[in-house]
Amino acid sequence: MASLIVTGGVPLSGTARVSGAKNAALPILAASILARSPILLYDCPKLRDVENMLSILAALGVKHEPAGEAILLDASRADAYVMPQGLSKALRSSIFMLGPLIARFGSAVCTFPGGCEIGHRPIDLHLRGLSMLGVRIREEHGLILCDGSDLTGADIHLDYPSVGATENIMMAAVAAKGDTVIRNAAREPEIEDLAAFLRKIGCFVTGDGTSTVVIRGGMKRTDPHAPIAHRVMPDRIVAGTLLCAAAMTGGEIALDNAVPTHIASALAKLREAGCTVTAAENRVFLRAPKRLREIKLIETLPYPGFPTDLQAQFFALCTLAEGTSIIVENVFENRFKHGPELIRMGASYTQKDRTVILRGVSRLTGARVTAKDLRGGAALTLAGLAAEGETTVEDAELIDRGYERLEETLSSLGARIRRLGSTAKEEP
Ligand code: UD1
Numbered sequence: 001m002a003s004l005i006v007t008g009g010v011p012l013s014g015t016a017r018v019s020g021a022k023n024a025a026l027p028i029l030a031a032s033i034l035a036r037s038p039i040l041l042y043d044c045p046k047l048r049d050v051e052n053m054l055s056i057l058a059a060l061g062v063k064h065e066p067a068g069e070a071i072l073l074d075a076s077r078a079d080a081y082v083m084p085q086g087l088s089k090a091l092r093s094s095i096f097m098l099g100p101l102i103a104r105f106g107s108a109v110c111t112f113p114g115g116c117e118i119g120h121r122p123i124d125l126h127l128r129g130l131s132m133l134g135v136r137i138r139e140e141h142g143l144i145l146c147d148g149s150d151l152t153g154a155d156i157h158l159d160y161p162s163v164g165a166t167e168n169i170m171m172a173a174v175a176a177k178g179d180t181v182i183r184n185a186a187r188e189p190e191i192e193d194l195a196a197f198l199r200k201i202g203c204f205v206t207g208d209g210t211s212t213v214v215i216r217g218g219m220k221r222t223d224p225h226a227p228i229a230h231r232v233m234p235d236r237i238v239a240g241t242l243l244c245a246a247a248m249t250g251g252e253i254a255l256d257n258a259v260p261t262h263i264a265s266a267l268a269k270l271r272e273a274g275c276t277v278t279a280a281e282n283r284v285f286l287r288a289p290k291r292l293r294e295i296k297l298i299e300t301l302p303y304p305g306f307p308t309d310l311q312a313q314f315f316a317l318c319t320l321a322e323g324t325s326i327i328v329e330n331v332f333e334n335r336f337k338h339g340p341e342l343i344r345m346g347a348s349y350t351q352k353d354r355t356v357i358l359r360g361v362s363r364l365t366g367a368r369v370t371a372k373d374l375r376g377g378a379a380l381t382l383a384g385l386a387a388e389g390e391t392t393v394e395d396a397e398l399i400d401r402g403y404e405r406l407e408e409t410l411s412s413l414g415a416r417i418r419r420l421g422s423t424a425k426e427e428p
Contacts, residue, residue, distance in 0.1 A: 002400070002421035004393040004407055006384030008366060011288070012251035012413040018239045018258045019045045019404045020232035024193040027167045028232065029053045030096035031194060032073045033062055033104055034174065035201040037222040039073040042231040045404045048397075052091040059084040060101075076224060081105040088113065095123055095164060099171030102135055102148035110144045125158055125165035132156050133169070133176050153178030153217055161186040161302045166213065167194055173215035174203040185213040188303040189262045193233040200228050234282075236262040237309045238403060241378050243267075243286050244313040245410065247275050248320055248386040252287045253413055260284055265306040269295050269314060273321055294323030294360060300331045312338045312379035319347035320386055321360040329354045338376035341369040345383050345391065366391040374402045381406065385415055397422075 020043030030053065032039050044050060054064050054071075061078040064071055081101045088094040092113040101108035113123065127144070131137055133156075135148040153176045158165060166186040171194075173180035185191070187209055195208030204216035222228065239258040246253040247270055260267065260279030267277050267284070274289035295318055300308040308331035318325035319342055329335050336351060343349075344367040349358040366389030371377025377399040384391030393399070396419065399406055407417045 001394070002396040002419055004381055004384070004396045004399070005418050005420060006366070006381060006391045006393065007416040008364075008385055008387040008389065008391060010385070010414050010416055011249045012246045012253050012385070012410070012415060014413045015254040015256060016242055016409050016413055017256045018234045018242070019043070021045070021190060021193070021235035021237075022047055022049060022402055023163070023237075024190040025050055025232045026053055026093040027096045027171070027190070027194045028197045028230065029057060029073075030093075030100050031171050031197060031201070033057065033060065033075045033078050033097075033100045034171070034203070034219070035073070035075050035222070035228065036224055037201065038227040039201070040067060040070040040227045040229040041073060042070045042229065044071050044232055045235065047404060048401050049091055049093060052087055053093065056084060056087050056091070056094055056097060059087070070229070072227065078104065081107045082109040083111065085111050095126060096168060096171070098126065098130065098144070098146060099168040102130065102146055102151065102172045103175035106147070106149040108146040108148070111142055112144065125160065125162045126168045129156050129158070129165055129169040129182070130172055133172055133180065135172070148172065151176040151217075153180040153215075155181045155183070157183040158185060160184070161211065163188050163190065166191055170194065170198065170205060170213060170215055173217065174198060174219060176215075176217040178217055180215045180217070182213040183211065185211050186302060187211055189233060189236065189259070197230050200230055234258055234262075237307065237375070239263055239284065240266040240307070240310040241313050241382070241403070242409065242413075243270060243284065244310075244317050245382045245385055245415075246286050246413070247273060247288045247292060248317050248382055250288045250290070251413070254283060254285045256283055258282065258284045265304060266310055266314075269298060269306065272296070273317065292317065292321040292360070294318065294321045294325045297326045297328070299328040302331070308332055308335065309375050311335060312375040313382055315339065315356065315358070316342060316379040316383045318358040319349070319361060319364060319383065323360055325358045325360065327356045327358065337372035338379045341372070341376075341380055342383055344369055345387055347383075363388055365389055368392045368394065370394045371396055371398045374398050378403060378406065381410075381417070385410065385417070
């Protein structure tokens with residue numbers, strides 16, 4: 001069990017580099033099993049979820065080893081399509097392996113992904129999309145058995161622009177006969193990063209970043225001896241989290257390796273709160289005002305709307321903003337678990353269903369609080385940075401699932417924060 005001990009009251013200052021994005025790295029790692037050439041993957045974040053994905057790949061016969069700053073992956077001898085059960089349960093993103101395994105082997109066996117900390121997270125859209133490509137799916141004893149020996153391109157309309165379902169269908173469709181069209185596809189930048197990777201390894205994908213993604217079945221031959229390099233896109237949620245931290249502490253920071261257009265919705269809300277935000281290519285600068293102003297309305301939505309993965313951090317920010325702020329969580333139910341913990345620090349809000357009305361207070365006070373999920377845990381850490389006195393964030397290993405040594409990044413910006421205990425814990 002790990003805790004973060006934060007002594008609040010220091011305005012953050014300085015420059016930090018944003019790490020590669022977990023949500024881009026995971027599907028790209030899954031897709032690496034399709035590559036005929038070795039892969040050199042740069043900026044892959046060092047996170048528990050990434051380690052789990054690498055262990056799953058290893059169990060399927062994909063070799064990986066460090067190569068300087070990169071990870072070298074070699075899928076030429078991959079020989080298994082049955083996912084290791086324990087690891088699959090530990091990592092929700094293991095579901096991403098279904099599409100690539102079906103594309104490579106014509107078959108896949110996977111367990112239902114394990115526990116969910118932010119509400120019910122079904123996979124019906126993934127399975128419906130795959131079955132429209134001709135995959136025969138049976139569910140037995142908690143296992144999902146897929147027979148995709150006769151993959152055929154299809155016109156698929158998603159009922160909701162699910163990020164994971166769009167990615168899974170894209171990866172299966174590369175081996176289908178003919179074209180696949182995914183309509184109402186997710187438009188998240190991570191989809192574009194996956195598509196860029198798929199194109200490098202020889203797949204034919206167009207339309208990524210729009211709501212219509214087209215995949216032409218088949219793959220170009222690539223040289224089995226020449227490694228293909230790919231750099232994972234910067235993590236827009238890490239960037240947004242660090243900017244919130246600076247805003248809440250009255251600080252002034254610059255972020256390198258941040259793509260301003262990817263976080264445009266968050267930057268607009270930071271400006272609304274009174275921050276001065278300047279954006280250049282791959283760089284964002286933020287200066288906080290003396291007192292944050294209320295944010296009239298934050299509604300989480302699929303990209304390019306405001307990301308649900310930044311809702312908790314902005315919730316923490318709004319607890320300190322002058323006036324009344326409103327947050328509506330549309331993407332996941334049950335994603336306000338950080339709220340009651342923030343009340344322990346002096347926050348004031350009311351909740352009805354998916355809507356929270358926050359009345360900003362002039363100060364938070366340090367307390368012992370518990371991270372209930374990844375982003376909520378980050379939000380509590382930010383609150384601790386802004387609070388008077390000492391805050392202990394328990395179960396901080398949840399935060400490690402999405403942030404590479406968050407406390408080190410924050411320390412480098414002047415924060416007084418340290419870790420107690422180890423980092424290792426399985427995803428719940
Ligand atoms: C991805 C991100 C996650 C982010 C989320 C929304 C990764 C590894 N994770 O998760 O950090 O919070 O996008 O931006 O990229 N849904 C269904 N049926 C399905 C699939 C999803 O009903 O088959 C629902 C979910 O319950 C949820 C909504 O669709 O309410 C969004 O989920 P989705 O876009 O699929 O998120 P993930 O890909 O799981």
